Amino acid sequence: MAITTTPGYDALPALITRLTGDEKHDRSSFSTLDVLWVLYDRVLGEEDRFVLSKGHGPTAYYAVLAAKGLIPTELLDGFGDFESPLGHHPDRVLVPGVEFSSGSLGHGLAVATGRALTGRRVYCLVGDAELEEGSNWEAVQYAGRIGLASLTAIVIDNDSSSHGWQEGVERRLMLEGWVARRVDGRDHEQLAAALAPDADGTRPRVIVAEVEPR
Amino acid sequence: MTSMRQRFYEIAREALDEDERVAVVTAQIGTDSVGEHPRHFDVGIREQLMIGVAAGLAAEGYRPVAHSYTPFLVERPYEMLKLDLGHNDLGAVLVSIGASYDAAREGRTHQAPEDVALVAALPGWTIHVPGHVDEVDVLLRHALADDGRVYIRLSEETNHARVDGGGFTVLRRGSPGSALVLAVGPTLGPVLEATVERDATVAYLATVRPFPHGELRDALGSGSDVVLAEPYLAGTSSAEVAVALQDRPHRLLALGVPNAELRRYGTGPEHRAAHGLDAAGIARSLDSFLS
Numbered sequence: 001m002a003i004t005t006t007p008g009y010d011a012l013p014a015l016i017t018r019l020t021g022d023e024k025h026d027r028s029s030f031s032t033l034d035v036l037w038v039l040y041d042r043v044l045g046e047e048d049r050f051v052l053s054k055g056h057g058p059t060a061y062y063a064v065l066a067a068k069g070l071i072p073t074e075l076l077d078g079f080g081d082f083e084s085p086l087g088h089h090p091d092r093v094l095v096p097g098v099e100f101s102s103g104s105l106g107h108g109l110a111v112a113t114g115r116a117l118t119g120r121r122v123y124c125l126v127g128d129a130e131l132e133e134g135s136n137w138e139a140v141q142y143a144g145r146i147g148l149a150s151l152t153a154i155v156i157d158n159d160s161s162s163h164g165w166q167e168g169v170e171r172r173l174m175l176e177g178w179v180a181r182r183v184d185g186r187d188h189e190q191l192a193a194a195l196a197p198d199a200d201g202t203r204p205r206v207i208v209a210e211v212e213p214r
Numbered sequence: 215m216t217s218m219r220q221r222f223y224e225i226a227r228e229a230l231d232e233d234e235r236v237a238v239v240t241a242q243i244g245t246d247s248v249g250e251h252p253r254h255f256d257v258g259i260r261e262q263l264m265i266g267v268a269a270g271l272a273a274e275g276y277r278p279v280a281h282s283y284t285p286f287l288v289e290r291p292y293e294m295l296k297l298d299l300g301h302n303d304l305g306a307v308l309v310s311i312g313a314s315y316d317a318a319r320e321g322r323t324h325q326a327p328e329d330v331a332l333v334a335a336l337p338g339w340t341i342h343v344p345g346h347v348d349e350v351d352v353l354l355r356h357a358l359a360d361d362g363r364v365y366i367r368l369s370e371e372t373n374h375a376r377v378d379g380g381g382f383t384v385l386r387r388g389s390p391g392s393a394l395v396l397a398v399g400p401t402l403g404p405v406l407e408a409t410v411e412r413d414a415t416v417a418y419l420a421t422v423r424p425f426p427h428g429e430l431r432d433a434l435g436s437g438s439d440v441v442l443a444e445p446y447l448a449g450t451s452s453a454e455v456a457v458a459l460q461d462r463p464h465r466l467l468a469l470g471v472p473n474a475e476l477r478r479y480g481t482g483p484e485h486r487a488a489h490g491l492d493a494a495g496i497a498r499s500l501d502s503f504l505s
Contacts, residue, residue, distance in 0.1 A: 049273075093303050099273075101302045104293060110263045111298055114239075114270020114278075117255060135294075138260035 008067045015063035019079040031158045031211045033060040038191040040068045049115050051100040053108020054127040055089040070097035106133025113139045116151035123152045129160040144176030149201040159213040173206045185209030218350045218368040219311050223247040225354050235277040239268045243282045261286045265294035272304035283312040284326035300336050305361045313369035314446050314471050315485035327471035331450045333365045334423050341423040342366045343399035348376035371400035380420045382429035388415040393439035401443040407493035425454035444470040467503040
């Protein structure tokens with residue numbers, strides 16, 4: 001696995017520690033870390049939108065937002081406290097820089113679809129277990145059938161789905177017309193290449209970012 | 215006369231042509247009536263997606279309209295109303311058809327008399343229950359020009375004439391101290407018939423949230439008896455009346471659709487009568503409450 005030496009990336013563990021006050025980090029926040037970093041460091045343009053649907057374990061998200069100057073680093077202290085705008089699920093009303101308030105699973109992909117219908121380039125991050133929620137599949141089917149090329153879904157696959165996805169979760173999206181690609185969710189080069197905008201695309205894309213099993 | 219539903223489709227088509235902010239999201243119901251337009255998105259029979267897409271469009275600066283039968287617009291995607299719109303602080307206009315029992319022959323699956331109570335349980339919603347097609351016109355155009363979360367409940371039941379304003383309107387004054395009968399939306403017709411020979415103040419309301427506490431209090435004057443006639447779940451606005459009159463003794467009769475399964479098909483008027491919401495039923499309830 002290629003870990004870049006960007007100072008910003010190296011600063012993330014310390015920022016996460018500042019959030020949790022604990023050297024030991026829960027794995028759900030870590031599963032998204034590299035995808036989030038590559039998105040904010042190399043992929044997202046000013047006009048692009050990012051919908052974090054999987055709002056569980058948002059410490060990696062807050063750490064990346066802080067590293068990128070989208071939220072003040074001081075906010076990381078007091079994570080989850082009454083006075084803090086940073087909760088265990090992000091709230092776009094409380095935190096400028098957060099584009100979608102999430103926590104309940106299965107909401108982001110539909111909202112991302114609505115945003116993408118306007119022609120906006122939209123990235124939406126979901127989890128492989130989150131995809132158990134049926135509401136996701138309404139969006140998967142619709143976006144696939146209408147060829148919503150401005151939409152990119154990223155599935156963090158840490159094999160946490162309760163009953164598994166036979167032959168890989170991406171197979172279901174491909175059946176509905178999505179372009180699918182599975183990459184190493186820790187490899188920044190692979191992630192950046194897969195997530196780069198595809199101006200000639202005619203279909204929605206799903207990037208399955210595989211990380212260590214939960 | 216044009217139905218509320220037809221008028222809604224006319225206005226939606228017009229708004230799509232004239233206001234580039236407006237987008238319409240449907241889920242098979244009303245899709246053909248709204249017609250093809252680059253900002254009309256039919257998502258198929260996927261109501262959760264319908265509300266999520268509406269929220270996404272709102273986040274991009276559009277004024278989304280979502281539409282279906284009451285159970286499929288409010289109940290099926292209820293958490294999307296709460297989170298995608300409410301918690302994300304995004305606006306939309308939700309327009310339902312079917313009301314409480316317009317779909318009498320379809321049965322319980324197509325009926326949601328609890329819709330207004332459900333939407334009212336979420337913060338920040340304006341709720342309109344128009345009683346006449348011309349009121350739909352005014353309320354809908356106003357909602358389209360606004361940014362907030364608006365629920366407009368259309369019905370086949372209709373009053374004989376429109377009442378202007380949408381807010382709390384006193385139509386008839388009783389003697390000082392007489393009862394106040396507040397008719398919501400299409401209950402006005404039967405309420406007027408049931409009160410024709412009764413000494414009571416009769417008021418009308420099409421916009422039930424936010425609830426007009428002050429106006430209700432003023433209209434009651436020195437009286438203490440309030441009768442609420444709502445065309446949906448009985449008692450939906452009882453707590454609002456309690457708030458309006460919290461510091462004074464009062465009695466309240468809340469008429470509406472009982473919280474019970476009727477398990478009958480038939481017609482809307484038959485359901486209205488079965489729920490005691492026709493003129494005869496309301497008169498009986500008034501006799502008993504005010505005697």
